[in-house]
Amino acid sequence: MKGSSSNSGGNNRILLSGVRRISISSEFIKLDALLKFASIASTGGEAKVLIQNGDIFVGGELCTQRGKKIRHGDTVRHGSTTLIVKSVKVPQREKVSDNI
Numbered sequence: 657m658k659g660s661s662s663n664s665g666g667n668n669r670i671l672l673s674g675v676r677r678i679s680i681s682s683e684f685i686k687l688d689a690l691l692k693f694a695s696i697a698s699t700g701g702e703a704k705v706l707i708q709n710g711d712i713f714v715g716g717e718l719c720t721q722r723g724k725k726i727r728h729g730d731t732v733r734h735g736s737t738t739l740i741v742k743s744v745k746v747p748q749r750e751k752v753s754d755n756i
Contacts, residue, residue: 674736683745684725687712687732690741696734706734 688703697703713733728743
């Protein structure tokens with residue numbers, strides 16, 4: 657079921673039941689900061705515990721690195737909630753010349 661209701665994060669939206677798009681204004685966000693920003697954890701200490709307990713998956717794989725850089729297009733899952741990260745500052749690939 658698609659929804660377009662906004663939550664408190666401005667451009668953050670609920671896409672499907674349990675799936676949320678999180679918009680960030682930088683190239684990346686560290687995992688523990690993302691959990692706080694998305695209101696999965698209320699404090700950095702709570703985020704640390706969730707990560708250390710093996711409750712967080714990044715790209716479908718268990719992640720125990722608090723400082724893991726989460727970038728545009730990455731998915732983060734906690735329980736039945738999946739976050740899809742979108743960045744307004746996606747680095748552009750360098751142009752490759754045909755004259756090499």
